[in-house]
Amino acid sequence: MQKGYFGQFGGMFVPELLMPPLLEIEEAMNTIVPSEAFQAEFKALLEDYVGRPSALYRCPNLSKRLGFNLWLKREDLNHTGAHKINNALGQGLLCRHMGKQVLLAETGAGMHGVATATAAAMLGLECVVYMGAEDVSRQSHNVKRMGLLGARIVPIESGTRTLKDAINAALRMWIAEQRTTHYCFGTAAGPHPFPTLVREFQSVIGREAKEQMLRKAGKLPDYVVACVGGGSNAIGAFHEFVPHGEVQLIGVEAAGTGEPGCHHSAPLNLGTPGVLHGAMSMLLQTKDGQIEPSHSIAPGLDYPGVGPEHAGLQASGRARYATVNDSQAYNAFRTLCREEGIIPALESSHAVAWALENVRSIPKKSDVLVCLSGRGDKDMGIIEEFEKNLKG
Ligand SMILES: Cc1ncc(COP(=O)(O)O)c(C=O)c1O
Numbered sequence: 001m002q003k004g005y006f007g008q009f010g011g012m013f014v015p016e017l018l019m020p021p022l023l024e025i026e027e028a029m030n031t032i033v034p035s036e037a038f039q040a041e042f043k044a045l046l047e048d049y050v051g052r053p054s055a056l057y058r059c060p061n062l063s064k065r066l067g068f069n070l071w072l073k074r075e076d077l078n079h080t081g082a083h084k085i086n087n088a089l090g091q092g093l094l095c096r097h098m099g100k101q102v103l104l105a106e107t108g109a110g111m112h113g114v115a116t117a118t119a120a121a122m123l124g125l126e127c128v129v130y131m132g133a134e135d136v137s138r139q140s141h142n143v144k145r146m147g148l149l150g151a152r153i154v155p156i157e158s159g160t161r162t163l164k165d166a167i168n169a170a171l172r173m174w175i176a177e178q179r180t181t182h183y184c185f186g187t188a189a190g191p192h193p194f195p196t197l198v199r200e201f202q203s204v205i206g207r208e209a210k211e212q213m214l215r216k217a218g219k220l221p222d223y224v225v226a227c228v229g230g231g232s233n234a235i236g237a238f239h240e241f242v243p244h245g246e247v248q249l250i251g252v253e254a255a256g257t258g259e260p261g262c263h264h265s266a267p268l269n270l271g272t273p274g275v276l277h278g279a280m281s282m283l284l285q286t287k288d289g290q291i292e293p294s295h296s297i298a299p300g301l302d303y304p305g306v307g308p309e310h311a312g313l314q315a316s317g318r319a320r321y322a323t324v325n326d327s328q329a330y331n332a333f334r335t336l337c338r339e340e341g342i343i344p345a346l347e348s349s350h351a352v353a354w355a356l357e358n359v360r361s362i363p364k365k366s367d368v369l370v371c372l373s374g375r376g377d378k379d380m381g382i383i384e385e386f387e388k389n390l391k392g
Helices: 016-031 036-050 060-066 084-097 111-123 133-138 140-148 163-177 194-202 204-216 232-241 308-316 326-340 346-357 376-391
Strands: 056-058 069-074 102-107 126-132 152-156 181-183 223-227 248-254 272-276 279-283 319-324 367-372
Touching: 016 084, 016 163, 016 194, 036 084, 056 204, 060 069, 060 326, 060 346, 069 204, 084 102, 084 111, 084 181, 084 194, 084 232, 102 111, 102 163, 111 126, 111 140, 126 133, 126 140, 126 163, 133 140, 133 152, 140 152, 140 376, 152 163, 163 181, 194 204, 194 232, 194 308, 204 232, 204 367, 223 232, 223 346, 232 248, 232 308, 232 367, 248 308, 248 346, 279 308, 308 319, 319 326, 319 346, 326 346, 326 376, 346 367, 346 376
Parallel strands: 069 367, 102 126, 102 181, 126 152, 223 248, 223 367, 248 319
Antiparallel strands: 056 069, 272 279
């Protein structure tokens, strides 16, 4: 396969000025990351700072009601509250090894921003976070956290004022500052080598989950389910299971309100192939290639593109991608709160919702492993608004 491609998807569709830093990261990914010293440092941080391995938890109450075993991979229990910290620490370490002083990040839900600001503080690096102005207001809790951690937050007013616009602005800044700055991309999208690099750091999720399933259930899961924004928690959960053809891999995209013609964030289900943020992937775009606005109740899923490896897994038939709408995600959120005592992120609630919505077609006694990518503290404001409108 051509370097940086997953079938027909992937590549490096970037201005020439971005090629040097991307090639520098590729070189670092191939030499520094596999070295024993880097791996030992990364592993120690994951254990002692992040709190890994994260628990694998069988939900007793829901499993009983649903008739299959619902297992949660508890990335919400990580330091900072989401899977994003695995990647931010990996790239933070790499930044230091490459002799750069500044970590630049974009963020949607704010979890990657918080994770990068945390890694930067701990590793003695500066941190700049680009964030759409709409996301600054709907994820204000995370904006305050980033401030406390010493990050400079740059609100972006262009476009739909969400993640896509933050990435555009961050890429522009990176061109000017590449000598001192590492762009800590937050998901498994963007130009090569980011999809591979981010997968490398997130694949700890699936590696641990496989070992834990074998120990606790004595077998591999029948399904591995994860929400898909850019695709990093999903590819991290899937990667270890890809060679096991009997394990069904289910990515869950956001269908928005679910009304006909509504904005959504489901490029794998409803998009077409095209180039965004430096990679060929599936996109929400008009017939003439203009990016269409996306929407989801979960800010971290609100992105019109998706990582190219997922487009490749879909094209090859190895993974399936379903959709869940805002109300279904909200119902799953409430269900997990009330029946298991776990408050999930709205992004992760999409993955939980797939399991709840498909109870009739999932064979009884199956083992369904859901990646609980993050915790829902950040979403209290959105939940309040949603419930006001429900009553309204
Ligand atoms: C808790 C949580 N889950 C999932 C996502 C979606 O990102 P990805 O698809 O890269 O895992 C985000 C993004 O911000 C998030 O905060």
